[in-house]
Amino acid sequence: MTAFSNPSYIGRFAPTPSGHLHFGSLVAALASYLDARSVGGRWLVRMEDLDPPREMPGAQAAILDALERYGFEWDGELVRQSERHDAYSQVLDRLFSQGLAYACTCSRKQLEGYNGIYPGLCRNAGHSMENAAIRLRVPELEYSVEDRVQGSFRQHLGREAGDFVIRRRDGLYAYQLAVVLDDAWQGVTDIVRGADLLDSTPRQLYLQELLGLSTPCYLHVPLIVQPDGHKLGKSYRSPPLTPEQASPLLLRALRALGQTPDVSLSDASPREILNWGIAHWNAGLIPRTLTLAEAQLR
Ligand code: GLU
Ligand code: ZN
Numbered sequence: 001m002t003a004f005s006n007p008s009y010i011g012r013f014a015p016t017p018s019g020h021l022h023f024g025s026l027v028a029a030l031a032s033y034l035d036a037r038s039v040g041g042r043w044l045v046r047m048e049d050l051d052p053p054r055e056m057p058g059a060q061a062a063i064l065d066a067l068e069r070y071g072f073e074w075d076g077e078l079v080r081q082s083e084r085h086d087a088y089s090q091v092l093d094r095l096f097s098q099g100l101a102y103a104c105t106c107s108r109k110q111l112e113g114y115n116g117i118y119p120g121l122c123r124n125a126g127h128s129m130e131n132a133a134i135r136l137r138v139p140e141l142e143y144s145v146e147d148r149v150q151g152s153f154r155q156h157l158g159r160e161a162g163d164f165v166i167r168r169r170d171g172l173y174a175y176q177l178a179v180v181l182d183d184a185w186q187g188v189t190d191i192v193r194g195a196d197l198l199d200s201t202p203r204q205l206y207l208q209e210l211l212g213l214s215t216p217c218y219l220h221v222p223l224i225v226q227p228d229g230h231k232l233g234k235s236y237r238s239p240p241l242t243p244e245q246a247s248p249l250l251l252r253a254l255r256a257l258g259q260t261p262d263v264s265l266s267d268a269s270p271r272e273i274l275n276w277g278i279a280h281w282n283a284g285l286i287p288r289t290l291t292l293a294e295a296q297l298r
Helices: 023-037 059-069 085-097 157-161 175-185 195-210 243-256 263-267 270-280
Strands: 010-013 042-047 101-104 133-136 142-147 151-156 164-167 190-194 217-221 223-225 291-293
Touching: 010 023, 010 190, 023 042, 023 190, 023 217, 023 223, 023 243, 023 270, 042 059, 059 243, 085 101, 085 133, 085 164, 085 175, 133 195, 142 195, 142 217, 151 157, 151 195, 157 195, 164 175, 175 195, 190 195, 195 217, 243 263, 243 270, 263 270
Parallel strands: 010 042, 190 217, 223 291
Antiparallel strands: 101 133, 133 164, 142 151
16 A cells, blocks of 8 residues: 555446457556555446446456456446336436426437537427437536546636536436436446547536535546547457456556556566556646557557
């Protein structure tokens, strides 16, 4: 453990089982793990299985298996969002009955040309919840987050986000709602994740405020991208994390995070590399950029 100890720290890794873990997920998992363990904190894993149609069969088991083979140990029971629907539904009903959220029956076609910012067509329509998407009414205010790596990030919710969906028309709960409720319910104090989620953070801060939940600390690590700027993922055929590659990929992920693992670690086991990472973790060395090109990493 480093000089600073914070046993009340609770971090988490929250993969979506739409595909295998890839190098970008490894970077995010490693950063959240080391940030938690270096202060003697807890580290949780939560399966964000909100969207069964987009789930890849076998992905949940493959993700957990990859985490174990890469040496990660999590605290407590795995939480699955598919088992949390009652909690989401209670909050959704409350937001709806308080008029903070409303039902939207707009078709995709009707919303073309608005750049994803909902123009408020159903705001005062008084539709019932059935067969409709539920949107959260956002205030005409700027929300800002002091990110530990990315610095200050601000967003005007009305102009840059718009009233956003918290339950889809097909009945599936939205990521924004579930993530806020679960992080609070699990007592998460520190959220370390990929920078693609930085622009979701102001919406999450607003939900926390509405629901009287405390706001965690945020650290967004650079997103690992392809040469064409695309996020790594199954659509860009980024290879799954294989067990044979565990040590070299962990070392590469450490370097992507600005850490400088000893050359002597080149023959080390995943667990030894993680222990080195815990002992030497310095979040101040993480590159302060939103993306890193995978091809340029050593
Ligand atoms: N489930 C999200 C993802 O895989 C991460 C959510 C989060 O860390 O807030 O992209
Ligand atoms: Zn609408």
